Amino acid sequence: MSYDAIVIGSGPNGLAAAITLAQNGLHVLVIEARATPGGGMRTQELTLPGFQHDICSAIHPLAQASPFFRALALTPDEVDWITPPVSLAHPLDDGTALAVAPSLEETLEGLGRDAAQWRRLFAPLVERWPDFLDDLLAPLHVPRHPLLFGVYAPLLAAPATWLARACFRDERTRALFAGMAAHSLLPLERAPTAGVGLLLTVLAQSVGWPMAKGGSQTIADALVQRLRRLGGDVVCGWEVTDFAELPQARAYLFDTAPKGLLRILGERLPPRYRRQLERFRYNPGVFKIDWALERPIPWRAELCYRAATVHIGGTLAEIAAAERAIWRGMHPDRPFVLLAQQSLFDAARAPEGKHVAWAYCHVPHGSTADMTEAIERQVERFAPGFRDCILARATRSAAEMEKYNPNYVGGDINAGVQDLLQQFTRPTPSLTPYRTPLKGVYLCSSSTPPGGGVHGMCGYYAAQTVLRDWKRLK
Template sequence: MTRKANIVGAGPNGLIAAAVLAEQGFEVKVFERNAIPGGAAVSGTTLGDDVVVDLGAAAHPFAFGSPAFAHFNLTGQGLEWKFHDYPLAHPLDGADSVLLHQDLNETVKQFPQDSRVWQALHGPLIRRPHDTLDNVTSPLLGIPPHPVLMARFGLLSLPPARLLVATAFRTREAKALFAGSSAHSMLPLEHPFTSGFGALFGALGQSWGWPVARGGTGSIINALLKVLGALGVQIHTDTHITDLSQLPPAELTILDVTPRQLLAMAGSRLSPRYRKQLERWRYGTAVYKVDYLLDGPVPWSDPRTANAGTVHVVGDASELAYAEREVTAGRMPQRPFVMVVQPSSADASRAPAGQHVIWSYAHVPQGYTGAAGELIDAQIQRFAPGFKDRILRRVETSPAQLEDWNPNLVGGDIGGGSLSGLQQFLRPTASLSPYSFGVPGLYLCSSSTPPGGGVHGMAGWNAAHQAIKDMTRS
């Protein structure tokens, strides 16, 4: 008799979980609230029918090296990666941008005084990028695949990024470049373990870069859908599951949702202790998104910046640290941390000839209800005089609109929950089996479980393998 499985939520994690189970012989049904699968990894036409806009994630250092994506050979299903001249640029007032090169030696030429320290921080991770990613995408409370490398990374990660920047680096350039990568934690830079984000994002950029998917992030999902189609997985879109009783009978059910939705769907089935733990779950810093269509490339003060895939727009490390502290405290800074992705400078398919798509967001307080679009405009204009004159069309998306589109983005939090305190390690609770919530046959696989946010599918991969292992034992 064929074993059956249900997946709720068709983000990358849910789709990978479905693929793993189908590969093991399960009859799998996926239920997705929206009209198209993909969660926050889809593309759309909000700037015009002939323009491709990434509605959620845009640049993909994790997707490119994902063990789950590699297993299912997404590039063999039509996924093509596009690379920029520079993975990352960080503009500075009154100076050239500091650039993250896809080569460690080229990066450190910009700050010779900090060359040895930069190499010591990033070198071991750059030499073994796949092993590094294997470590950080595995459940953090288990034994990592490469323990010695993980131990070195753990020691490096411990200091707050602001402390490491202040004590390890002497140059303005190295401080800014490392702090910008550390800000991907969406935590104040005074928080322990933020240095790990700086080292990890920098190391991946200096090994295989931060590529974009040709034709938009939705191309990743399209490749996954081809895999699922070949495996016979059924996908039901426009199907909003609000209670587990709506699902057909199955031996396994895996949910690609955050604790808030889990409580609503399955609260009565959870133990009182587990339910209380989920009720204490904290959502973190949000984003306010603006997409632009320009009549040409961004006129950055340093023209090389136009050839960077991602641009951190905020200024010096001290200004970045201040902005992140304000956001965490619930206050909107006038000069927020803004992340810009310039996909069409490497992927001409994104917009008509001569035009450019610019994807951006600012870090804003959780649940922010104000308007941040003009602040984002001003930050980019600050380092690219004449930017506003290039705008043909622009679309703003607030935290509330992000959550309406994808309920997993609670209050505009794109990471499935804050990484502050123990939530960085105990996602969503303290357990050696974080994907199981104590109800036989039920599992969780969202970014609220290890390894957290990002387009990599590894939470779905880990959850599905845990479910199969548990079923085999029983």
């Protein structure tokens, strides 16, 4: 068959691009290399029968909040979102924890002398979070809400360590913000790590940090079903190795990292563009571990039982040191650990009375190191007796993450560094970053603006570029 458009890759951006094109009347085919669609949105039994583990993404504030998903309006029958009472918890060595709740007022209750400053910083953004997000999750453009964006632009572009120390007096509050900013995969002394911290904290206090009931695979399945109802096709188990094997189409959209685009298109790309893609900078990788548990993690801080997401790393200084070490090629003894405990709120994830947990830490790019001991030691630090709960575990090093999904180059789950230099020049400096020099060939992955996360906006904006190009040619 011939198609109007073919999308290579079925991650959130590939499916968002396909749905956007199909909504505009195009006949679309999505090709996926693995046996199931989803990219980072997959759920499988990795450890023991009956224990359902999210392969990559687990907690989805951006999927709830992004303009693409808001417009798509998935019904509870398609994706049943579970929002825990606490968006995230950050345990400390004194046996207590701080938390960010899905309400600004609830968050303020635990912040003590920093509560007033926290309110001044976050209240305007929480109140207008859709406006804030619409501007932030977009390619380079004139802000649609210039007053709001103009006030916060200097803070968004700042290093997290500077903002934490300038705004907050209590080391506990600084630690809480450091955990949010560390999602950036950048050293916290570098810009724009404060922007990442601000974005995630705003989402945590507006839409919360939800999970999909039954696992992240349900999000992918819902998107595929939407596409099929629009007349689109999805084929799995087809790994595209050369552009020549693809069916005839007017447009081709690649939900791949630049490395994948180079592999498939090769010499067809102009030499200058190839060199630019080859110079594209990737982040450090991640080491991921999934556990099947006999019982819930025995946290010392009761607050941790109310959150699906727990940031494990101690103080601002400790988290910053760990993230800095990774960029120097080191594996920290005390890594910053992002942990999700989905089964506390979703009984479908494990057999009755049992539990699952998911965690990763950052490691140097392409690392083959086993960080199991370091991660479990960090969890045990705040939950004594944790190791006694483990029934089985499954691990993936950064190198194994890339082997599983070639888009995770070197284990980089964000598909490229998102610093000030590369945030709006990904994958190359261009006012239309989704368009390649080849007529009808586009890039729609997280390696384009606005970057990583399950939000679909890279695919949405790539599809809009295709539609504009077609209208111009008519």
